[in-house]
Amino acid sequence: MPTVIEQAVQARLIATAPQSRVIPATLRYGHTDPFAVHVVFPPAASLDGVEVAWTFGRDLLAEGLRRASGAGDVHVWPCGIDGVVVEFHTADGMALVQFEARDLRLFLARTYAVVEKGDEARHLDVDADLAALLREA
Template identity: 55%
Template sequence: MSSVIEQAVQARLVASAPRMESVPATLRYDSRDPFAVSMSFPAPATLEGADVSWAFSRDLLVKGLDDAAGLGDVRVRPYGYDRTVLEFHAPQGTAMVHVRTSDVRRFLDRSQRLVPAGREHLHLDLDADLAQLMRDAH
């Protein structure tokens, strides 16, 4: 079984103008980093013109489906009937996207089947992480 789950989603970019542009995005989960998820945007969808990926806690995404969650660079909250808002805060500004809540739930269900909540610690390779840390220290 693969240790990585990727799911394409359509994100609606919220701008100061009333129009909302649809952009492709990818939600990703890797059991080798069991507490985290990421959301990536291709270069044409970003202000910098380069691929951008944001990593944040899987638990933040779960909590943000039902109530506002997050205080830092990534914030998640429900919006309307079947939308979830993800806010990405950077020194260059804030990007806000709407995604279908059903797509996020499907992604999270798949990640939970791979690594159930509360069992993430069983997927950590602390020996390898410590060895990498020691290599990086030299």
């Protein structure tokens, strides 16, 4: 079984000017960072032509499928019949991106096949992480 999940999806960047547009994105999950999911947007999707990656809690994504969730830089909520909006905040501004809920549900199901919900702590390697931090100090 793979320990890293990647899923290509289409998202809609919600904007007023220029108009909203469809952008590609990649959803990513790995057992070595079991609490987190990653959303990666290619350079063509960003204003400055650089790949943009966001990391936030897998539980936040799952909860956002059902109700408005989040605090700080990332907020997630259901939108319409089969949409989910993810709101990303930076010091430079904010972006709203809409995903198909079924894409996110499929992705989450695949992540739970790698690390079951509630079993994340068992997949952490605290000793290795601490050793890496000490090497960098």
